[in-house]
Amino acid sequence: MLKAKFLTAAASIACAGLMATTANAAAPNCSTAQLVVPWAAGGDTDIVFRLYVETINKTGIKPQLQVVNVAGQGGIQGAAQVKDAKPDGCSIIALHESVITSFLTGRAKFNHEAFEPVAVVSFTPSIVGSSTKAPFKSLSQMIAMSKEKPESVTVGVTLGSTSHFIFLLLEDAAGIKLRYVSYDGTRERNTALLSGNVMMGETNVLSAKQYIEEGTLLALGIATEERDPVIPMVQTLKEQGVNVLYGLTRGVALPKGTPADIVKFWEDAFVKAAQDPALVKAIEEKGSVVMSKGSKGYSDFLNASYAEHERLAIQIGMYKK
16 A cells, blocks of 8 residues: 655745746736636635735736636636747746646646746645534544445545545545545535535635634644644644645746746746735735745746656556556
8 A cells, every 4th residue: 555645845845045047037018917827716726826916016017917717627727728828928827736637637638848837936735624514523533434335435626636636645545435526626625515515625724724713614634744833733644644745836837938038027026925024924824835936946846746746646546648
């Protein structure tokens, strides 16, 4: 049995400096640039990027940035839109590891290599959430139920995304089999959890802190090495004997072929924003960590993350080439 261990390289870095570059920055030729968030408004990824856009726009940058939500196909629809956009710096995509997992599981025909990486912006650890209506109240009870009756535990996921991948790792680590129900994004999955339409689902502090504190959503475990100081009452999966470490590293990218000077323009904007104390505080209060890596650093991270996800996907039998 695979002893499932995964944590993105960014999680071990509090804040990395901007990688050196010889390119000069040049502003895109548009009045407003669109930052496409390929999930619905109100989700955790949407929250992070709206905070960044607000911070960047306050500097008086030209062009100004506008968040545009293009939900559909678990993030694939919006990513495809930017992938095929003119490489002029006026269309930017918000990414995380789903651009990798969707490709590896066969849902998308492209991966991170279809884009020009710009910058890493944040890291958010994953939480295994449970409905209060579920017939179990702890991770150990869920595992026992799953072992006694395989596929009896329903899990809300976005098929092929990180919300699916963490449970594939959990299945492998705990020696269980779960039953998956697909939803389009975080907001829809959390709604299904809160209503009891599914028993479990992946969430995070950003999306679920209020519900966890209210007791309307149970947190069976957080996928980190140590407990999160924002919700210290939630045990790690690891301390409960399930060695799974996982989370989302968010970043921004441009269409392939975007000139280096325009990549540098947006790289500078996002890295500068990451140094704003108010932004750092706002994101940390929501259970995420501000991360700052420039274009080269983000490219290196994506390549390393792809290799690790590919290795795990092959080992757990989910790689579909």
